[in-house]
Amino acid sequence: MISRLRASFSSIVHTERGPTRLTALFFSSLFAEHPDFRALFPPALDNLGRRLFQALQFVIDNLDDEERVLGFLAQLGRDHRKFGVEQKHYLAAADALMGAVQGSFTQAIWTPSLTTAWTELIDLVLHTMSEAAAEDDLPATWGATVVDHERRLDDLAIVRLETDSPIPYAAGQYLSVQIPQRPRMWRYLSAAIPANPAGQLEFHVRRVSGGWVSPAIVNETRVGDRWLLGSPLGGLEVDRESGLDVLMIGSGTGIAPLRAQVMEMAMRSRNPRVHLFVGGKYPCDLYDIETLWHLSLSNPWLTVVPVSEEDENPWWHTAPTPEPPPGLHRRLLGQPGRVVAEFGSWADRQIQISGSPSMIKTTVYALQRAGTPAHLIKHDPLI
Template sequence: MTANAVVSPIPRQDSAGPSTDPVTAMVQLVRDSFTVVAPQAEKVAEFFYATLFSIAPATREMFPVNMQVQRSRLLRALVHVVQMVDRPDDLIPFLRQLGRDHRKFGVIASHYEAVGMALLAAVKQYAKDAWTDEVERAWAEAYTIMARAMLEASSADEGPAWWPGTVVERLRLGRDLAIVRVQPDFAVPYHPGQYVSVETPQRPRMWRYLTPATAPREDGLLEFHVRAVQGGWVSRSIVATAQPGDSWRIGPPMGRIRVDRNAGREVLMVAGGTGLAPMRAIIDHLAQWGENPRVQLFYGGRVRPDLYELENLQLIASSNPWLKVTPVLETESKIAGVERGTLADAVTRHGAWTNHDVLVSGSPQMVRSTVSRMLVAGTSLDRITYDPFTVD
């Protein structure tokens, strides 16, 4: 199982009081035992992969030589699944997407069995006295649910495991930012707001999640906005060395961020840095129609260069009255209409947005902070959509 950088989980909306949802004994046991091992998460991940490669040596070829990033991805996946384990309407679609995505690695049914054995062994090793027969059964049951959903989706998917594509342009916008355009051999069937995983020749077997920043085009061209993040092996190599002619592999589309034009609700978009990409793709898509739900976009960064797409967004808004763009900066700026502070500050300053569908995208830290503050301000969790995998 893969995922992205580890961040603290977003608090559950019911954390301030008793839950009104039924929480099974299995869910509670999994959560409680995960809390015990979480402080030693890096060691848990190391033990997991050592065990997996011991009992299923063939799986080692699926992973990069350097496992540092991969260990973080496992932890991020576990945090996300443990958070969602009692929300099957959210968890099962996510697991199905993950199952389809794992086809690119050549994963087969026996690999899921090996992963389950390694996962339980790793949690047991660090849960120590908290690991009981009851806890082991709970983890086994939870993993069986996860693996079944992933396997069923993988078996049912008749599309390709990945799409070949060629870099046709890299536009360097700054020291750590680039726009990269890739022409797939065949159109990738994504909807605006979804993300895909990519593998580049500079970093073989190190798949990185990127979000197309434009709506699907007739020619299939994909545009990615890539920031070189600290410690980001793939993002840094893309920004610095991606060249026209490079052959990329593109994994199946994933993600829940989208706008339903027929829902009858206004939309609040909150985007930080290159987290703008899914919002930009949705806006690009909506601009095909004259009438849309009202969309308010808070587009934020620390300094002015972080708002690299602001002028283009303002141009779109000038001819589309349903769109309002509000820039947000943490530093001083002379931009007209800019709001000061973090995105969490700016958004919650305007209330709870109770009549809006809320979409949030950016770094894990920004997503966590914004969603947490909105929950405290009174926004309903079921109105907020964000995807967990957005950075290296």
């Protein structure tokens, strides 16, 4: 069944506009049958459609790892409570998704065995999500107030918040975020510090050109703004039982979940060794290297290595570049994945990668080419 599902999904992926068609069919069928559901969604559906497709891709790619798939779907179900999604919505979504998948194939390809395989998969997805949502007794959302907004680079802001009550997230997790300037446009952001009883939270946000939400966070967010946060998601964590040392590779704001974890580890007396490669396109993109370097000074298990693709800052970055702190490893040049792979296969490490989807893909590729076993590599879903 897994190979049948993968082959059929792959044919949608490789058909021109196949993914867009599938998600358009899903939403049009859902809203045609249930016009009142439209109010749950933002005006522009492209981002949600992309995330729906990428979530399906993640499930199909990982079907042979049941625990991972069920954990992902349960988190997604808990997170969907922020939309006000109830049981009736899941039943309607199952019908709409089945219709969309079927509508993506010609009649000749849509066989009875494919019908069975997709029915079982969609049932698993929506059943796991709705059950996890029903069983969760934590709030669906948390309110938070912006207490600081620091424009660290022209296109990057560090936003600090205080939540009305503490959110029980694990260091390394990410949260759904809704800002007042962009109602109903939820985006995922990784917490850059561990959870604490005071409910303080920090996000590092890069402005994506042409994006809806990130430019508003970087340019328009003000102290006092009220944000809404959804359930914690993701499973980036150090496996303390494995006995393996750790390799972390982060790029840009992708350092956030790695930073939260090393900060949490710094509160423990014993830790595995951690090599943290901090990457960026330009030297100025290593905007938080000093904090991490300070952390490494008092924690001998932590080694921080800066990496940038270019040796010079771009012409439009006019702020003076601070001298690197004495003792910090010299900055290495190249794509983070390639640079790390030059040291060998790291086959004796548990590995975490965090950054943009393209950075994650190129880094996984570079490591696997160097001989790193796939099962040692972890990253957040590319959704």
